[in-house]
Amino acid sequence: MKLTYAAASPFVRKVMVVLEEANQSDAVELIDGFGSPVAPNDNAVAANPLGKIPCLVLNDGTSLYDSRVITRYLDEHFALSLYPVDESRWATLTLEAHADALLEAAVLCVYEHRCRDEDDRSSAWLEAQQGKIERALDAIENQWMPYLQGDMTIAHIGVACAMEYLEFRQEMGGWPAWRETHPKLDAWSKVFAARPSMKATIPTV
Numbered sequence: 001m002k003l004t005y006a007a008a009s010p011f012v013r014k015v016m017v018v019l020e021e022a023n024q025s026d027a028v029e030l031i032d033g034f035g036s037p038v039a040p041n042d043n044a045v046a047a048n049p050l051g052k053i054p055c056l057v058l059n060d061g062t063s064l065y066d067s068r069v070i071t072r073y074l075d076e077h078f079a080l081s082l083y084p085v086d087e088s089r090w091a092t093l094t095l096e097a098h099a100d101a102l103l104e105a106a107v108l109c110v111y112e113h114r115c116r117d118e119d120d121r122s123s124a125w126l127e128a129q130q131g132k133i134e135r136a137l138d139a140i141e142n143q144w145m146p147y148l149q150g151d152m153t154i155a156h157i158g159v160a161c162a163m164e165y166l167e168f169r170q171e172m173g174g175w176p177a178w179r180e181t182h183p184k185l186d187a188w189s190k191v192f193a194a195r196p197s198m199k200a201t202i203p204t205v
């Protein structure tokens with residue numbers, strides 16, 4: 001299997017964490033996929049016409065995307081049980097989507113800085129994305145901590161990758177620091193970040 005990859009991508013990181021949790025990081029060959037919406041990467045476009053990473057290319061040439069499809073495939077393939085089958089699955093899928101949407105808002109802020117000249121940036125649009133990030137963080141702090149104290153699911157991995165991405169790209173993205181204002185999430189995130197799967201996948205520029 002091949003995986004389109006960039007070391008800074010939080011969506012790629014979710015996939016890498018799942019592979020690490022399965023002790024299967026050697027099962028995929030990493031293919032450079034670094035690009036942006038205005039400078040698409042050829043490998044990324046060849047694997048996924050939308051040019052987004054990650055994309056998992058199976059040995060028969062089938063492309064699986066996006067990250068939520070890939071993590072679900074890997075969970076089944078390596079029998080990880082990161083997706084509950086009881087009623088709690090709806091909470092799991094909702095928090096997984098919540099963390100991804102937070103990340104999408106953050107990645108859009110980063111692209112606004114990376115892809116546009118300063119004069120072309122929209123402060124109203126950046127503020128709107130930052131508002132999404134703030135509200136998503138507040139909801140995790142106020143509603144989701146009991147869930148996060150439970151057994152690890154794909155939602156825990158999504159939230160943990162999102163939290164560390166906010167820290168990693170805070171300067172470029174321009175959002176406020178989140179730890180002091182979200183102390184329960186801060187404490188949880190520090191514990192989760194100590195997992196070997198998280199340590200093995202720390203983002204780099």
Ligand SMILES: N[C@@H](CCC(=O)N[C@@H](CS)C(=O)NCC(=O)O)C(=O)O
Pocket residue numbers: 008009010011012035036037038040050051052053054066067068100107
């Ligand atoms: N919903 C997608 C989002 C993936 C995504 O936005 N990846 C970024 C890198 S972090 C990307 O490929 N950007 C290039 C582009 O948008 O053209 C997923 O979960 O995989």
